[in-house]
Amino acid sequence: MxxxxxxxxxxxxxxxxxxxxxxxxxxxxxxxxxxxxxxxxxxxxxxxxxxxxxxxxxxxxxxxxxxxxxxxxxxxxxxxxxxxxxxxxxxxxxxxxxxxxxxxxxxxxxxxxxxxxxxxxxxxxxxxxxxxxHDVLRRNAVFLGDPVRARALLDRHRQSGPRRQGLYAFLALFDDSLHEKPAGETARGDYPPVLGGLEQLLEYVQRHPIDTVIVTKSWSDPSAISALVDKLYQVPADVIVEMDPEGFSLNYAHLTMMAGEQALQVQQQPMKGSLGLLKWLEDYSVGIIGVILVSPILALAALAIKLESPGPVMFRQPRVGRNNKVFMVYKLRTMTVDPNDDGSLGTTRDNPRITRVGRFLRSTSIDELPQLFNVLKGDMSIVGPRPHVPNMIVAPSVHYQAIQHYVARYRVKPGITGWAQINGMRGGINTVEKAQRGVELDLYYIENWSIWLDFRIMLLTVATGMTGPETF
Structure with a gap:
């Protein structure tokens, strides 16, 4: 058991x-x-x-x-x-x-x-x-519903990486529109065979150890999905209902009450009330302590920048903040001065304008430390989605507004570090795929925010982010 x-x-x-x-x-x-x-x-x-x-x-x-x-x-x-x-x-x-x-x-x-x-x-x-x-963590799974959708889901699972691929062993498909096992049905290509409908599934789980039943039906008829799930209560297994990847996405929705009846709240204002006060206290207390601790580092970095190349020690550049409000971010200068560079194209690893001191400052994230002053000004938080320049170009002819849900990141203040950064998203956003991955991580942070999550991110930033591989 x-x-x-x-x-x-x-x-x-x-x-x-x-x-x-x-x-x-x-x-x-x-x-x-x-x-x-x-x-x-x-x-x-x-x-x-x-x-x-x-x-x-x-x-x-x-x-x-x-x-x-x-x-x-x-x-x-x-x-x-x-x-x-x-x-x-x-x-x-x-x-x-x-x-x-x-x-x-x-x-x-x-x-x-x-x-x-x-x-x-x-x-x-x-x-x-x-x-x-011995694959003791692998779970035996079967599909119930539309076999075409099941095979499409299986294809996406195979593309999710070797770690996730090893989580499930997919044994069979069951089509809820069938009432008996198809004659002579065998495995089709790389997919498990269709072994019948719901009745055949109930018999199958009695003879085989099944951990998970995945329901793959179109959300065009939610009542049909509900009826199908009701019939699976007798099955001693986890039941997962696939969301429609091209339809309405529930994200982090939950049930609420409206006029005495249940309603679905699909979004909520993040960090409001006491949570907002807690976030404010965190930002200003960590910001003040941070400025005191990093002042010697900033002084040494400023001296090194000044000795290596002409120009200001710090530079100011526009960034998009909470509610799409543009503010000026502070950073240590890591490149030779170019008055025509507005930051929209980002920076590549082999950019010849990057100085020797600048390369070190980028690899250690020391160039980001002046953003502590942005925190004290109220433009940024210690932890949050990274701010990007207005009209940033992700790929040729593709601006960040074109990425679905990208602007949803601006529901909170941007941060010096964040959930995306400690999950490999340091550096510039130079591909559509990276931008989409960044959006997923930032939205996860916004919907799951807690003071403990912020402490965890800060801890991992100090432990790995500041000394991680150089990224741009």
């Missing part, structure tokens, strides 16, 4: 981390005679909670990460660094000054790090190898 899931594996990894932290704490207590079991338990709870929560916040507990050694090491560093600092503060507060032994504390920190690395690189890696070898 039990099936392995991504969530179950993630919880087992959390359990492994906790076991390793317990092992390190026990060994530390055996070495520290001046620390009681109660004190070591308090330090363990504080350190473990911070470590696990930071990894949760940074999205580290995900199946696709567990066999990537460098990423595992980086995640442990992100979670372990702050945890050690907080435990050190608690340690100094709990232990009398004459009994403090920082050399022993450093030994514990090293021991704990070794325990976490051992847990991730040995049992976790072995477990993930077994998971992939």
């Amino acid at each position: 039990m099936r392995w899931t991504h969530g179950l594996i993630n919880r087992l990894i959390v359990f492994c981390d906790i076991v390793m932290s317990i092992l390190a704490a026990v060994i530390a207590r055996l070495e520290w005679e001046f620390v009681s079991w109660g004190q070591i338990a308090i330090l363990w709870v504080v350190g473990t909670v911070i470590f696990v929560q930071l990894l949760h916040l940074g999205g580290a507990y995900r199946v696709e990460h567990y066999r990537r050694y460098k990423r595992q090491f980086l995640h442990l560093l992100i979670g372990g660094g702050p945890a050690v600092l907080v435990v050190a503060a608690c340690y100094s507060a709990m232990i009398p000054g004459d009994l403090l032994n920082w050399q022993a504390f450093l030994g514990w920190a090293i021991l704990a790090s070794a325990a976490f690395l051992f847990g991730r690189y040995v049992p976790v890696n072995l477990g993930m190898w077994l998971v992939q070898r």
